[in-house]
Each structure stands twice: as C-alpha cells, then as structure tokens.
Amino acid sequence: MLDILLRRQQGPFLVDLALVAGSGTTALFGPSGSGKSSVINMVAGLSRPDSGHVTVEGKVLFDSSAKVDVSPERRRLGYVFQDARLFPHLSVHGNLTFGMNRLAAAERRIGFESVVEVLGIGHLLDRRPAKLSGGEKQRVAIGRALLASPRILLMDEPLAALDSSRKAELLPFIAKLSRQFAIPILYVSHSMDEVLRLADTLVLMDDGKAAAVGAVEELLSRTDLRPLTGRYEAGAVVRATIAGHDSTYGDTMLAFAGGVLQVGKTDLPVGTKVRVRIHARDVAIAVDPPSRISMRNALPTVVKSVTPAEDWLVDVMLECGGSDIWAQITASAQASLALRPGMHVTALIKAATITRGDLAEQ
Numbered sequence: 577m578l579d580i581l582l583r584r585q586q587g588p589f590l591v592d593l594a595l596v597a598g599s600g601t602t603a604l605f606g607p608s609g610s611g612k613s614s615v616i617n618m619v620a621g622l623s624r625p626d627s628g629h630v631t632v633e634g635k636v637l638f639d640s641s642a643k644v645d646v647s648p649e650r651r652r653l654g655y656v657f658q659d660a661r662l663f664p665h666l667s668v669h670g671n672l673t674f675g676m677n678r679l680a681a682a683e684r685r686i687g688f689e690s691v692v693e694v695l696g697i698g699h700l701l702d703r704r705p706a707k708l709s710g711g712e713k714q715r716v717a718i719g720r721a722l723l724a725s726p727r728i729l730l731m732d733e734p735l736a737a738l739d740s741s742r743k744a745e746l747l748p749f750i751a752k753l754s755r756q757f758a759i760p761i762l763y764v765s766h767s768m769d770e771v772l773r774l775a776d777t778l779v780l781m782d783d784g785k786a787a788a789v790g791a792v793e794e795l796l797s798r799t800d801l802r803p804l805t806g807r808y809e810a811g812a813v814v815r816a817t818i819a820g821h822d823s824t825y826g827d828t829m830l831a832f833a834g835g836v837l838q839v840g841k842t843d844l845p846v847g848t849k850v851r852v853r854i855h856a857r858d859v860a861i862a863v864d865p866p867s868r869i870s871m872r873n874a875l876p877t878v879v880k881s882v883t884p885a886e887d888w889l890v891d892v893m894l895e896c897g898g899s900d901i902w903a904q905i906t907a908s909a910q911a912s913l914a915l916r917p918g919m920h921v922t923a924l925i926k927a928a929t930i931t932r933g934d935l936a937e938q
C-alpha cells in the first residue's frame with residue numbers, strides 16, 4: 577500500500593497531494609506541468625516536501641512531524657526514467673546485476689532468472705547497451721531496477737522516448753511486473769492508452785493536486801472528469817472475458833454483463849479477464865433497431881442520462897445489463913432523436929473500433 581501526503585511550495589507552484597492506493601500499479605496522469613515528476617521526486621527523496629509523509633508497504637520513508645527522512649539511497653526504490661541510463665561499459669548481465677550485487681543476500685527478494693524470463697532478455701545478456709534497441713534498453717533498465725529488490729518501482733514516462741511499435745512491444749511486459757513480483761509501481765504518464773493498459777489506480781493530476789483518485793474504469797467513465805481525461809479519450813470501460821475467436825474471420829468475442837461484444841482480432845486466450853474501453857465517440861444510437869448494417873454490435877440499452885457537453889456535443893449514458901456505455905453524439909442528432917432517460921434504444925459499435933490497445937488484461 578502507498579500512503580502519500582505531500583505539500584511543497586516550488587516558486588509559485590504548490591504541490592498539495594493526498595493519495596492512498598492499494599497494491600498494483602498507480603498511475604499519475606495529467607498535463608505537462610501538473611506536478612507528476614515533482615511527486616515522484618519527493619517519493620524518491622530527491623526533493624523534500626515542506627510537510628507530509630510517504631509510506632510504502634508500511635515503511636515510513638518520510639514524515640515531517642516525526643522528523644523521519646530516509647536518504648534516497650536507503651529508500652530501496654527502483655527508478656526507471658524516460659531514457660534507460662544503462663552503464664555503457666558493462667554488458668547487459670553486468671547492468672542487471674549491478675544493484676543486486678550490492679544487496680545483502682537476505683534482502684534479495686527477486687530472482688535473476690525470473691526477471692530475465694519475464695522481460696524476455698535472455699538472448700541479450702552478453703551485449704553492450706550500444707548494441708540494443710531503445711525498447712531492449714528499457715527492458716534492461718526495468719530489469720536492473722527490479723533486481724535491486726525495491727520497495728516500489730517509480731516509472732517516470734518510461735515509454736515516452738520510444739516509437740509506437742516499441743511502446744506496444746514493451747507494454748505487456750510492464751503490465752505483468754507489479755503482480756508477478758508483488759511490487760507496487762508508481763507510474764507517470766500523459767498517455768491514456770498506457771494508463772488504461774497498466775493502472776489499477778488512476779490519479780488525475782491538475783495544478784499540483786490530485787483532482788480525482790480511483791479505479792481506471794470508474795474515472796474514465798465519468799463525464800464530469802472529461803476536461804482532465806480528454807474528449808478524445810472519453811469512454812466507458814467495462815469488465816469482460818474473452819469468450820472466443822471467430823474461426824472464419826478472426827474477430828474476438830467478449831462476454832460482458834450486457835451480452836457479447838465483437839471486437840477486432842486479438843491474440844488473448846479464451847477465458848482471459850479484461851477491461852475494455854469503448855470510446856464514447858465510437859458509439860452510435862438507434863431509436864429503432866436497425867437491420868442489415870455493417871456494425872457488428874447492436875446492444876439493447878436504456879438511456880440513463882442526457883447531458884449537453886461543451887460546444888456541439890451531447891453525452892448520453894446508456895445502461896446495458898448493469899454496465900454503463902457512454903455515447904457522444906452531436907447536439908443536432910439529439911435534436912432529431914429527442915433522447916430522454918428511460919427510453920429503450922440500441923447502442924451501435926463497430927467491432928473494428930475496439931482493438932488490442934483498448935483491452936487491458938486483469
């Protein structure tokens with residue numbers, strides 16, 4: 577568990593954050609300058625809060641009232657930055673074991689073999705960093721941090737310097753870490769796609785404060801938080817299970833409380849529990865059930881609320897077997913459909929709009 581209370585005045589900028597998060601990955605998400613790195617630096621002990629406390633898994637690392645301030649090197653934290661910062665003169669093996677060799681044997685909680693296996697870097701052990709791709713370097717940097725058996729892994733935009741295919745390659749590795757090694761992760765990002773895939777707890781940062789803290793599916797599905805989560809990113813997140821893959825066309829079927837959702841092809845095995853994001857901009861509404869349409873998903877729903885959003889948009893919340901589905905329609909569409917709470921309507925979703933990046937394994 578992570579228990580953080582931080583207050584620090586940095587020139588005109590005030591960081592004032594209270595956060596309690598369970599195990600797993602906690603993501604700090606927010607625009608540039610909202611204070612994400614300031615928080616990470618205070619947890620790491622690289623800058624000192626004016627007041628507050630930092631407790632990780634029961635260990636007090638900082639407490640202004642009790643005058644506790646553990647030095648950064650004694651906090652036993654793993655830190656992964658945007659750039660891998662590997663030691664150029666050491667092989668991958670040398671980099672990986674660097675922190676590990678400095679630990680007393682009794683403090684080594686994480687085994688070399690398991691880290692190498694999870695990160696898929698067994699074939700790179702003899703290479704120097706100069707001969708690694710950006711994604712491989714980051715995997716080694718993560719491995720090095722893990723092998724120092726940290727109390728918590730701090731990851732500050734670890735994918736920001738990588739292109740989108742390397743990001744996609746690395747995401748599944750990071751997604752496994754927290755659970756596999758039972759280490760909490762504090763993850764800074766301004767990519768909602770990463771947050772969706774990785775975070776158990778989401779902290780929406782705004783002007784030095786936590787504007788909202790909660791489960792990803794809860795916060796992303798809240799229309800009032802859209803100024804912070806972003807109009808483009810807005811959408812409901814529902815829990816589902818991979819029910820099957822179409823043997824002829826390859827589409828993946830997801831079973832969720834509201835029925836079956838057909839989505840783009842994925843490689844996830846049947847039975848995998850996922851959360852799936854359905855972008856509000858990809859949901860259309862039909863008052864009369866349509867026939868002969870290309871959209872694969874036509875779900876019976878009931879209108880819960882209709883709320884004018886900014887500009888020319890209207891948010892429509894639909895209830896579908898206990899799950900919420902959020903549709904964003906134009907004001908002119910609302911003018912012609914006259915949707916109101918209680919109406920039975922069909923939610924239409926193209927299978928092709930839900931891809932692997934919208935599914936997070938649970």
Ligand SMILES: Nc1ncnc2c1ncn2[C@@H]1O[C@H](COP(=O)(O)OP(=O)(O)OP(=O)(O)O)[C@@H](O)[C@H]1O
Pocket residue numbers: 586587589606607608609610611612613614615766
């Ligand atoms: N040591 C410092 N002294 C004074 N002001 C600082 C210091 N460090 C950061 N700031 C200010 O605090 C604010 C928050 O910066 P911070 O780097 O934490 O934001 P961020 O959300 O991580 O941004 P980005 O996504 O761009 O990295 C900024 O206005 C920054 O100028």
